[in-house]
Amino acid sequence: MPITVCPGCDEDIRIAGRPTIGQLVTCENCGSQFEVISVQPLELDWAFDELEDDEDWDVDEDEEEDDY
């Protein structure tokens, strides 16, 4: 079982099965979610860029088109 280090809290993260690039894993220690960016060696990066604002999340709400 591949093991890598959590970028957030430096605890070991074990990935069940075979990791794939883009796979999301959650650190059981700090609860943060990470994305596999490299398989060999196994590396993780933040799944969500915490520097971004939250405003992009509800973009779909304004999609209604009334002017036809």
Ligand SMILES: [Zn+2]
């Ligand atoms: Zn962690």
